[in-house]
Amino acid sequence: MIDQHFAGDAACASCHPKQAAAQRRSGHSRTAVAMSDSDFATELLAGQPYPDSRRPQTFEFTSHSNRFMVRDVDDPGLPALPATWLLGSGTHAQTPIFVDQQAQRGVEMRWSFLANRDGIGLTPEHEKFDQYEAKSLQCYGRPMDAGDVRSCLGCHTTVGPPAQLPIQNDLYVANVGCERCHGPRKQHALLAHQGRGEESKPLVQYASAEAYIDACAQCHRDESSVSPTAQPHELVRFQPYGLKRSRCYLESPDKLTCSTCHDPHDTVSHDRTVYIQQCQQCHQSGHDSLCTANPQGDCIDCHMPATEWTAGIAFHDHEIRIHEALAPKHSTPQVKP
Ligand code: HEC
Ligand code: HEC
Ligand code: HEC
Ligand code: HEC
Ligand code: HEC
Ligand code: HEC
Ligand code: HEC
Numbered sequence: 001m002i003d004q005h006f007a008g009d010a011a012c013a014s015c016h017p018k019q020a021a022a023q024r025r026s027g028h029s030r031t032a033v034a035m036s037d038s039d040f041a042t043e044l045l046a047g048q049p050y051p052d053s054r055r056p057q058t059f060e061f062t063s064h065s066n067r068f069m070v071r072d073v074d075d076p077g078l079p080a081l082p083a084t085w086l087l088g089s090g091t092h093a094q095t096p097i098f099v100d101q102q103a104q105r106g107v108e109m110r111w112s113f114l115a116n117r118d119g120i121g122l123t124p125e126h127e128k129f130d131q132y133e134a135k136s137l138q139c140y141g142r143p144m145d146a147g148d149v150r151s152c153l154g155c156h157t158t159v160g161p162p163a164q165l166p167i168q169n170d171l172y173v174a175n176v177g178c179e180r181c182h183g184p185r186k187q188h189a190l191l192a193h194q195g196r197g198e199e200s201k202p203l204v205q206y207a208s209a210e211a212y213i214d215a216c217a218q219c220h221r222d223e224s225s226v227s228p229t230a231q232p233h234e235l236v237r238f239q240p241y242g243l244k245r246s247r248c249y250l251e252s253p254d255k256l257t258c259s260t261c262h263d264p265h266d267t268v269s270h271d272r273t274v275y276i277q278q279c280q281q282c283h284q285s286g287h288d289s290l291c292t293a294n295p296q297g298d299c300i301d302c303h304m305p306a307t308e309w310t311a312g313i314a315f316h317d318h319e320i321r322i323h324e325a326l327a328p329k330h331s332t333p334q335v336k337p
Pocket of ligand 2: 027087088089090091092093094095096097108148151152153155156218219220221237238239315
């Protein structure tokens, strides 16, 4: 099924070099890799065993017939476990998972690559799992059922086995490739080679700003997919959630999407002057309101500040607003007539 309809990123590059080059820069092109093929695996195999910072365990890494294996040196009775996939580009982190095709379950490993340590450390949020049951999958991390495994891989790959088929590692097309957003395009690529690309034009026109953001929210998450118990510092990871709560979005109907500020193909730019210009497209005299505090300053620092999620990993809060800590104490919420 997948072979029949999907052409793969390489098939698009010759005719769309600009998007292909941008995509290679983006984390989207590196959201999932076979653990045994990763640089992280090479580093771990060359290094020392890793003592867990919070549990009486020491993990040792080996390679057996191209399978990357981990075992607990302090518990020789425990069988070694393979790490199947490494998820994440490493901008912030990369976390290995074990996918057991036979039992249709998996484990999110307790150790990850952390960019801010430039090496191995505790997987973010795994301080919740300090307690574990001996001789169980919990020794290696957080056990996952089939649904958990499918959702992990579903957001980090282009396409995988449909729900009625069992999880099978080699049926996943790794990374968020062109066809994740543009749909299966083998037909388009074939026709385009005969000069008939126009006849099978991929869909990129979203019906509305909301439909556009929904496409990104499948993975980046909005109010329909965030946990109801999530704390504010956890919600900053979810850009669609934040943006859709902003007055900028709510009060400029059908105008503001992720593309207003980002090229969806490219890695995130850190060029603040460009972002400021995007704000000023709307916030200029004769249009939307002007800043009453510091209209010459860096809007992002005050209205979309970087906020720590956990373990020193920060995201920019996409709920664009006046942050209480900055607002003058005398001000009261203003209701416009
Ligand atoms: C042989 C050349 C060729 C290949 C290969 C090719 N395309 Fe295209 N593509 C075209 C042409 C020609 C157009 C129409 C150009 C236009 O609309 O200006 C097009 C248009 C597009 C558009 C814009 C459509 C629109 O509605 O404006 C997208 C998106 C796209 N291609 C994606 C892809 C993807 C994804 C792949 C790989 C699976 C791919 N293309 C492979 C030639 C190609
Ligand atoms: C609902 C979709 C979704 C699910 C499910 C999901 N992820 Fe992600 N993951 C994302 C998105 C989106 C990002 C990018 C976060 C950002 O930069 O805003 C991400 C980022 C990451 C990163 C950090 C990458 C980096 O360096 O920035 C890691 C590691 C990761 N995910 C691992 C996992 C693992 C392991 C699972 C399963 C237990 C999982 N993810 C499940 C969507 C998802
Ligand atoms: C994360 C989703 C996503 C991925 C992955 C993606 N695109 Fe796009 N693409 C879009 C969106 C959304 C648009 C609509 C224009 C915009 O928002 O800038 C677009 C527009 C296009 C266009 C029309 C011209 C343009 O730039 O506006 C082409 C051609 C295209 N994409 C090709 C590709 C190719 C080739 C790849 C893989 C190398 C790819 N896209 C990967 C989301 C994506
Ligand atoms: C299939 C899931 C998925 C979809 C759909 C998706 N993303 Fe992503 N996106 C991710 C993951 C996973 C990451 C984390 C990449 C990494 O590991 O660094 C990410 C990262 C990003 C980044 C940071 C890239 C970088 O290198 O700085 C941007 C920007 C982004 N996504 C924008 C978008 C936009 C805009 C859309 C909608 C047009 C979209 N994404 C749709 C999964 C997705
Ligand atoms: C598509 C147009 C648009 C863009 C782009 C835009 N805004 Fe807005 N923004 C609005 C509208 C409309 C409002 C509500 C009415 C008003 O203030 O004029 C608003 C309101 C605000 C508010 C007041 C929020 C509150 O809770 O009272 C702030 C602060 C703000 N924007 C900052 C920014 C910053 C910073 C950027 C760039 C990162 C930005 N905006 C980009 C349209 C936009
Ligand atoms: C009004 C402008 C604006 C809009 C709209 C916007 N972003 Fe951003 N985004 C930013 C800024 C500014 C940064 C931080 C750039 C930097 O690092 O300097 C950022 C950073 C990011 C990052 C990197 C992680 C982080 O939080 O620092 C991702 C991923 C991302 N945006 C995704 C999205 C998605 C998905 C959408 C649509 C739902 C979106 N953005 C809409 C301005 C915007
Ligand atoms: C030093 C921090 C800071 C910077 C930089 C800054 N702002 Fe503000 N902004 C504030 C504060 C604080 C308020 C609330 C002022 C008040 O309540 O009197 C505010 C208010 C606003 C408002 C609401 C105005 C109203 O009439 O209610 C908008 C819109 C806005 N800022 C946009 C921007 C834009 C766009 C930029 C960049 C060009 C920017 N801000 C730069 C701190 C900042």
